[in-house]
Amino acid sequence: MxxxxxxxxxxxxxxxxxxxxxxxxxxxxxxxxxxxxxxxxxxxxxxxxxxxxxxxxxxxxxxxxxxxxxxxxxxxxxxxxxxxxxxxxxxxxxxxxxxxxxxxxxxxxxxxxxxxxxxxxxxxxxxxxxxxxxxxxxxxxxxxxxxxxxxxxxxxxxxxxxxxxxxxxTLEPTVASLYERLRRKHKNGIVAAEAVNSQCQSCYMEIRLQLWQELRASQPFMTCENCGRVLYITTVTGFDPQFGPAPTR
Ligand SMILES: [Zn+2]
Missing domain, CATH: 1.10.287.1490 (Helix Hairpins)
Known part of the structure; x- marks a missing residue:
């Protein structure tokens, strides 16, 4: 991460x-x-x-x-x-x-x-x-x-x-202001959402295949296209038949 x-x-x-x-x-x-x-x-x-x-x-x-x-x-x-x-x-x-x-x-x-x-x-x-x-x-x-x-x-x-x-x-000013924006937008205070099986765990929208692949491969700084929350992966285990083996962390 x-x-x-x-x-x-x-x-x-x-x-x-x-x-x-x-x-x-x-x-x-x-x-x-x-x-x-x-x-x-x-x-x-x-x-x-x-x-x-x-x-x-x-x-x-x-x-x-x-x-x-x-x-x-x-x-x-x-x-x-x-x-x-x-x-x-x-x-x-x-x-x-x-x-x-x-x-x-x-x-x-x-x-x-x-x-x-x-x-x-x-x-x-x-x-x-x-x-x-x-x-x-x-x-x-x-x-x-x-x-x-x-x-x-x-x-x-x-x-x-x-x-x-x-x-x-410690945050870049753009990330800091993104955080404040998301915090105001989401009343429950959740600004970072875990992504599991190509799904955002906060809004439960499917993540596009290409983005999911990118997230699994290099875990870049990425936001959910639906709710705007910052996506992250905590457990990348096993073999995904579609995307191959889990990347080493
Ligand atoms: Zn979302």
Missing amino acids: QPEVQALIRLQDFDQSLARLTAELLELPKRLDALTKDGAAHGKHLESLQASLKADETERRKLEGSVELHKSKIIKLKKQLNEAQTQTQSQAFEHEITWAESEIVKAEERELELLMEEEQLRGDVQAAKVRLLEMQKTFELERTQALTRHKAGKAEMATLEEQRQATLK
Whole structure:
């Protein structure tokens, strides 16, 4: 293989590694952003659980107060009932006592419901707090790892960039500009294509017989007539019935 072609393949490798590293480093802040969003959403969930718990506790305290009021009212009413002068008065006090007692039953039933709900909510709040702590730990760990990876990635990129520049300097200006042209044209970054069995391995077009023969014989600097990539051969082995024995390298 020609040294120019070897240099092109090296350049292509450098550029692909650089592109891969750039993409990888761009993913790091995205991942941290996603973790921050998850953490904030979970924080809100915890807050709403705590708010529900507080609302239940407040409602239950109010009910306890109203039960106490009803109870003291019943004591008063029973006293008044004992002192009632007429049947109508007695009936009125009895009616009020029955009503207050039914209010107490309703309030106590609701208190029981709230107690059960609060127990469930306390468990949920505790679990959510534990989860939030775990999420914060994960975030801190990943942030540290991301910073380390970012630093290492930047250093790797600087080295690759230096090697790239050094390799670029070894190329003839025409080959260097051909490389840049091909790199812009082919978004996958492949500018050199292996030729196997008279076929370009990048665009899979047949290479004309005469060109294929030339490539096998002397491996000149040659581009694919279809995709424009620089063609190279890595393994020339065996006997081709059409072109004879493989050339010695
Ligand atoms: Zn091609």
